[in-house]
Amino acid sequence: MEDMNNIAKNYNPKEFEDRLYREWLEKGYFTPEVDKNKTPYTIVLPPPNITGQLHLGHALNGTLQDILIRWKRMQGYAALWLPGEDHASIATEVRVEKDLASRGIYKKELGREKFLEKVWEWSNTYRARIKNQYMKLGVSCDWTRERFTMDEGLNKAVKEVFVRLYNKGLIYQGNRIINWCPKCMTAISDAEIEYSEKEGSFWHIKYPIKDSKEFVVIATTRPETLLGDVAVAVNPEDERFKELVGKMLILPLVNKEIPVIADAYVDKEFGTGAVKITPAHDPNDYQVGKRHNLPQVVVLNDNGTMNALAGKYEGMDRYDARKTIIEDLEGLGLLVKIDAHNHNVGAHDRCKTVVEPLLSKQWFVKMESLAKPALEVVKEGKVEFVPDRFSKVYYNWLENIQDWCISRQLWWGHRIPVYYCETCGEVIVATEAPDTCTKCGSARLRQDNDVLDTWFSSALWPFSTLGWPDQTEDLKYFYPGDVLVTGYEIIFFWVARMIFSGLDEMGDIPFKHVLIHGMVRDSQGRKMSKSLDNGIDPLEVIEEYGADALRFSLATGNSPGNDMRYYTERVEASRNFANKIWNASRFVLMNLNEELVDKYKPEVDKYRNAADKWILSKLNDVAAEVTENLNKFEFGVAAQKIYDFVWNEICDWYIELIKPRLYGEDCPDKAAAEITLTQVLTESLKLLHPFMPFITEEIYKHISKETESITIAKWPEFTSEKMYQAEVKMMENIIDAIRSIRNIRAEMNVPNSRKAKVMIIPSTTEAKKAFEEGKVYFEKLASAAEVLFPEQSQIPKDAVSAVIPGGEIYLPLEELIDKQKEVERLNKEMERLKKEVDRVNSKLNNQGFVAKAPESVINEEKEKQRSYQEMLDKVLERINSMK
Numbered sequence: 001m002e003d004m005n006n007i008a009k010n011y012n013p014k015e016f017e018d019r020l021y022r023e024w025l026e027k028g029y030f031t032p033e034v035d036k037n038k039t040p041y042t043i044v045l046p047p048p049n050i051t052g053q054l055h056l057g058h059a060l061n062g063t064l065q066d067i068l069i070r071w072k073r074m075q076g077y078a079a080l081w082l083p084g085e086d087h088a089s090i091a092t093e094v095r096v097e098k099d100l101a102s103r104g105i106y107k108k109e110l111g112r113e114k115f116l117e118k119v120w121e122w123s124n125t126y127r128a129r130i131k132n133q134y135m136k137l138g139v140s141c142d143w144t145r146e147r148f149t150m151d152e153g154l155n156k157a158v159k160e161v162f163v164r165l166y167n168k169g170l171i172y173q174g175n176r177i178i179n180w181c182p183k184c185m186t187a188i189s190d191a192e193i194e195y196s197e198k199e200g201s202f203w204h205i206k207y208p209i210k211d212s213k214e215f216v217v218i219a220t221t222r223p224e225t226l227l228g229d230v231a232v233a234v235n236p237e238d239e240r241f242k243e244l245v246g247k248m249l250i251l252p253l254v255n256k257e258i259p260v261i262a263d264a265y266v267d268k269e270f271g272t273g274a275v276k277i278t279p280a281h282d283p284n285d286y287q288v289g290k291r292h293n294l295p296q297v298v299v300l301n302d303n304g305t306m307n308a309l310a311g312k313y314e315g316m317d318r319y320d321a322r323k324t325i326i327e328d329l330e331g332l333g334l335l336v337k338i339d340a341h342n343h344n345v346g347a348h349d350r351c352k353t354v355v356e357p358l359l360s361k362q363w364f365v366k367m368e369s370l371a372k373p374a375l376e377v378v379k380e381g382k383v384e385f386v387p388d389r390f391s392k393v394y395y396n397w398l399e400n401i402q403d404w405c406i407s408r409q410l411w412w413g414h415r416i417p418v419y420y421c422e423t424c425g426e427v428i429v430a431t432e433a434p435d436t437c438t439k440c441g442s443a444r445l446r447q448d449n450d451v452l453d454t455w456f457s458s459a460l461w462p463f464s465t466l467g468w469p470d471q472t473e474d475l476k477y478f479y480p481g482d483v484l485v486t487g488y489e490i491i492f493f494w495v496a497r498m499i500f501s502g503l504d505e506m507g508d509i510p511f512k513h514v515l516i517h518g519m520v521r522d523s524q525g526r527k528m529s530k531s532l533d534n535g536i537d538p539l540e541v542i543e544e545y546g547a548d549a550l551r552f553s554l555a556t557g558n559s560p561g562n563d564m565r566y567y568t569e570r571v572e573a574s575r576n577f578a579n580k581i582w583n584a585s586r587f588v589l590m591n592l593n594e595e596l597v598d599k600y601k602p603e604v605d606k607y608r609n610a611a612d613k614w615i616l617s618k619l620n621d622v623a624a625e626v627t628e629n630l631n632k633f634e635f636g637v638a639a640q641k642i643y644d645f646v647w648n649e650i651c652d653w654y655i656e657l658i659k660p661r662l663y664g665e666d667c668p669d670k671a672a673a674e675i676t677l678t679q680v681l682t683e684s685l686k687l688l689h690p691f692m693p694f695i696t697e698e699i700y701k702h703i704s705k706e707t708e709s710i711t712i713a714k715w716p717e718f719t720s721e722k723m724y725q726a727e728v729k730m731m732e733n734i735i736d737a738i739r740s741i742r743n744i745r746a747e748m749n750v751p752n753s754r755k756a757k758v759m760i761i762p763s764t765t766e767a768k769k770a771f772e773e774g775k776v777y778f779e780k781l782a783s784a785a786e787v788l789f790p791e792q793s794q795i796p797k798d799a800v801s802a803v804i805p806g807g808e809i810y811l812p813l814e815e816l817i818d819k820q821k822e823v824e825r826l827n828k829e830m831e832r833l834k835k836e837v838d839r840v841n842s843k844l845n846n847q848g849f850v851a852k853a854p855e856s857v858i859n860e861e862k863e864k865q866r867s868y869q870e871m872l873d874k875v876l877e878r879i880n881s882m883k
């Protein structure tokens, strides 16, 4: 324990936050051991991308997890919070590529190996930076177990899962329509696409019927794909086209023959009822093409320009080609009309480029058999979403899931563990690179060039970080985890994939609860973004107000699942709260007489009075409620309860109630007050610790001898022995009475210096006893000159009264005010009101005014008349009562 008197005069978080964090790390408080006598409690940190620095969303996410883990650690669990970072394949590659390009260094010129060296440099810098930022926030992560999605162990896990899924037939390579980003030049998954309504056009184009003067009109939003058309489809039920099915059309510009086919996929009501079929550039057309055995003609290059099959349009950008094609069709008289048409356009979430559905050879994970058990565990309640409404998002995604395209045409990431024999064409899938072909023995092997979707490795995060595929002690003990805390935007990217991966590889769910939090928006409710320049850097907030203030405001503003707004005023209020605690603690420390406390501590229960027992009961209540709120993830409610308890019950009431004892002679009564106050403050610090770890630790070290650090102190528990119902009732009577007296005095503007008699008619003998014991409080806290218990008949007629649960309170008027002065004041007021009443009356008696004025004005005057008269009557009544 530190020296009691040594606590700094002012609350200055900079003086101790970094020091305490270093101390916590040195002592190893955040590193739980595998301990059979303890229950494990595990959280894995959603690994932040190494693309930048932490924003307020990370601070919120980190704060919520830290509250849980610190709370569980204090409850005696082997609490593990496992941190790490995500290599973020495409996001990082794009960032580094851009960064290098700005310095005149180009990815393609560097080549794969040199480029990857650069990304590793970047990655080391950013990982260290991010870790440092988290530490500033005070997170109690076990950094000795820190992992990275590209470290050796996780690479091993990724390869192992790939091989296992492949051997089970769940990974396959196929020519399928995928989403292609022409800017990043890679395939991307459905989940990486952002859809938005865009203005576009519907071009109506004539396709000539072979050996005829007739046409079929089709409508399209992407005329450039016409070059890859292989058929026109109509609905088999459509009478308009019955005769046409089986005939050949001449594809405009290309001048090649394509058939008219019948397929139920075509909606008769949509467009012209005839649909061009481009299997290589549209997922629906792809299906139609498969049913009718049609060829697939790819007309786009990877970078979004037209390829050799596009004929004279080769080399043109897709949008330039679109323009030229429309002009050419118009020149040929084949353009019928252009309708304005709003449609949903998909863009790549990283670079906002419009994606192209494209036929491409990629690796896929078969989802059907993986999705089923992942759906069941949530439906059966084994994994619970908090709030529950998010389970619908989860069901919806998994029930409609497509196979997952996992290959990416990138360099930064886990390279696909597939090897091709250049001699015999054998495909070898293995965790270790083979030296020779397993089929022909040739050494001419080539590894697949692509890397895996970044979510392939983060899907394994809950078990790969614990050592899987090795059966480590950590894995056996800490898996499955307890809670995953994450934002709603990555439910499908990540949460769903962790659940099916956990079930498939570990045979068990990865966590029991998924706590979803919202976004932190600016004070006007807008998303924080670079373009609006309304982002808030958590480090700057910490620099100005301290980490505790930031954490507390993020926690108080939070309710599960909902977005929250960031207000600087709220951080200021949290800092003020910290100040209040600091000052109250200094007061406690300064009034603590250790010798006296030690002497009476063993039998303090004997000496506690009603106020002591009341605050102990209140503490007991608060401990129970806060624990219950945390059980339900109601962080905001829990934080508010602790705040109210410390500010109102302890500071505003208890400390004031016991001041006469603290300032009195050394005696058991004084000792009981000191001991109780210290105890209540210490327990409150513990309740507050998960929210405000630094200030609570700094004070705890000065005030408590229980444990060397509050991080390992015992969480306050409700105990029925500490409920003193009679004393609680008594103190509540007294507090209510004091409040009522204060209210009356405030309403009548009575200065504190003017003491007044308090007369009480208690409703029960119990209440009378309470008020008698409370005499000293009335004197100190309600400016009572004396407290009397008269008969009803002895109460002066002009006494001001208030009814409270324990009885009636009367304050004789002459005690509160100077009668002569008050009569003078009331007379003046009477004169003023009389004039007002006369003025209104003469107006309303004026026929001319009444005839001309609009009704609303007259009503207004009538209302004035009524209200002035009422005020006048009251003043007259007061004057009469004072005579």
Ligand SMILES: [Zn+2]
Pocket: 181, 182, 183, 184, 185, 348, 350, 351, 352, 353
């Ligand atoms: Zn892109």
Ligand SMILES: [Zn+2]
Pocket: 421, 422, 423, 424, 425, 426, 437, 438, 439, 440, 441, 442
């Ligand atoms: Zn071979």
